[in-house]
Amino acid sequence: MKGIIVDDELSARLILKQVAINVPNLDIVADFENALQALKYLNKNVVDVIFLDIHMPDFTGFDFIESLKNPPKVVLTTSDRNFALEAFEYKIVVDYLLKPIELNRFEKAIEKVKTINLVEDVTRTKIKNEPKVKANETDDTLYVNIDRRLVKIDLSSICVIEAKGDYIKIITENKNYIVHSSLKKIEEKLPHEMFLKVHRSYVINIKKIIDIEDNSVLINKDVIPVSRVNRNELKRRLNLL
Amino acid sequence: MEQPNLSYIKKISKGEIEFEQTLLEIINEELSGEIDNYYKFLQENNFEKAKFYIHRIKHKMSILGLEKSYEITNVFEKSIKKGDFKNKEYFESILPIMLKFLQKL
Numbered sequence: 001m002k003g004i005i006v007d008d009e010l011s012a013r014l015i016l017k018q019v020a021i022n023v024p025n026l027d028i029v030a031d032f033e034n035a036l037q038a039l040k041y042l043n044k045n046v047v048d049v050i051f052l053d054i055h056m057p058d059f060t061g062f063d064f065i066e067s068l069k070n071p072p073k074v075v076l077t078t079s080d081r082n083f084a085l086e087a088f089e090y091k092i093v094v095d096y097l098l099k100p101i102e103l104n105r106f107e108k109a110i111e112k113v114k115t116i117n118l119v120e121d122v123t124r125t126k127i128k129n130e131p132k133v134k135a136n137e138t139d140d141t142l143y144v145n146i147d148r149r150l151v152k153i154d155l156s157s158i159c160v161i162e163a164k165g166d167y168i169k170i171i172t173e174n175k176n177y178i179v180h181s182s183l184k185k186i187e188e189k190l191p192h193e194m195f196l197k198v199h200r201s202y203v204i205n206i207k208k209i210i211d212i213e214d215n216s217v218l219i220n221k222d223v224i225p226v227s228r229v230n231r232n233e234l235k236r237r238l239n240l241l
Numbered sequence: 242m243e244q245p246n247l248s249y250i251k252k253i254s255k256g257e258i259e260f261e262q263t264l265l266e267i268i269n270e271e272l273s274g275e276i277d278n279y280y281k282f283l284q285e286n287n288f289e290k291a292k293f294y295i296h297r298i299k300h301k302m303s304i305l306g307l308e309k310s311y312e313i314t315n316v317f318e319k320s321i322k323k324g325d326f327k328n329k330e331y332f333e334s335i336l337p338i339m340l341k342f343l344q345k346l
Contacts, residue, residue: 009297011267011304018253018260055296079300100249100303 001114002046005031006038006064007053007077012099016051016077019106026110035064047072049094049113054078054087065090073113077101142189144170144179151177155194159208159219161186163201171222198226198234206237242334245305245342269343272301276336288321295321295332301339310335 003026007013013031020028029047032038036059038050052074054061065074071092076083079099087093094116095109142158143150157172163183170177170186179186187195187203197203198217202224210218212234217224226234247261254261275294282290295318302311310331317328 009271009300011264011271012300014260014264014267015253015304018257018264022255055293057293079296079303099300103253 001026001048001110001117002029003027003049003051004029004038004041004047005051006035006056006061007031007051008033008056009053012053012077015099016101019101019103022103023107023110035059035061035067038064039067042068048117049073049075049110051075051077051097054083055080062086062090065092068092073116075109075113139191142186144177144181146177146179153177155191156205156207158195158205160205160222160224161195161203171220173220196230196234196237198224198230200227201225206234209238212238242338243307243309245307245339248306249304265343265346268301268304269340272298272339272343275301276340288324292318292321298332298336298339302335305339305342307335307339 003020005013005016005028007016010033013033017028017031020026029045030041032041035056049072052061052064054076055078056064061076061078065071073094074090074092075095075097076087076093077097077099081098084096087096094112097105097109140155142153142155144153145151153170153172157174158170159173160171161183162169162171164178166180166182167178168181168183168186170179183197183201183203187197190203194205194207195203196206204217204219204224208219210220212218212226215226215228215231217226217234250261250264254264275297279291279294279298282288282294295314299311299314299318302314313328313331314335317326317332320327321329
């Protein structure tokens with residue numbers, strides 16, 4: 001892990017470097033007596049952590065934090081307890097060390113930096129590796145679990161979904177699928193404008209209706225019952241002459 | 242009056258005499274300049290700048306194990322900005338003790 005020190009006091013920088021010697025895998029690659037020098041360095045170099053004094057003339061530690069474009073983690077070092085609350089308003093501030101810095105407290109701060117960096121790396125990798133899905137594709141299709149396989153079904157090909165105990169039967173133009181699920185669950189995944197529950201055991205694709213009788217609809221060759229309570233909603237959704 | 246000590250410096254040096262000597266020389270040099278600046282800005286009634294040097298001197302107190310003086314100076318540091326001089330006398334009386342301690346080493 002690479003770190004730099006920004007502190008206007010030479011004695012403070014010297015102490016910090018001495019304390020850092022005792023921490024394995026931490027390399028203090030540079031130290032600066034003012035924030036501007038550090039900013040110049042950071043424009044060309046990447047570090048994992050900055051040990052930053054808050055109390056500096058002209059350009060304070062907080063000014064410095066706000067100037068960072070791609071900020072690494074920051075551990076604040078100060079002789080003041082009063083800044084702790086303000087310090088943690090900055091997301092990149094990992095810890096707040098009171099001077100004179102003690103080795104065990106310094107080690108804890110480094111552990112925090114390592115842990116946070118590790119968590120962020122894992123999250124970044126996870127996001128990077130997640131398959132990129134086209135929004136349209138997720139809107140138009142449904143994946144169902146059949147024999148431990150996820151099978152893609154085009155929503156527009158679904159004619160009827162029928163409840164069968166703990167299972168549902170998805171009837172499409174070409175094939176039927178038996179899936180362990182409920183009508184309620186699948187209904188939540190279907191576009192409202194295309195599908196309607198017409199009976200406690202049936203959800204239909206409105207676009208597939210061939211004709212309607214009082215208490216049933218014909219879809220392909222299947223006659224699907226329509227319960228009285230759903231009849232008005234069905235009529236409302238049709239383009240009636 | 243509280244007396245400075247080397248316990249913190251010895252603790253972090255882990256026996257490195259060269260580090261101890263270098264650090265003490267730097268502290269001595271910095272402290273002399275900070276004390277001069279404190280009095281200069283105090284005389285000019287520039288309390289904001291005086292406060293800045295009080296803060297730096299306070300850090301030196303903590304390195305030299307002056308825990309009680311550190312707390313007393315903390316109060317002075319906060320009050321001087323408002324034109325109040327609480328603990329000023331104590332603060333000014335510890336400064337020569339610090340310098341004497343460093344120069345004797």
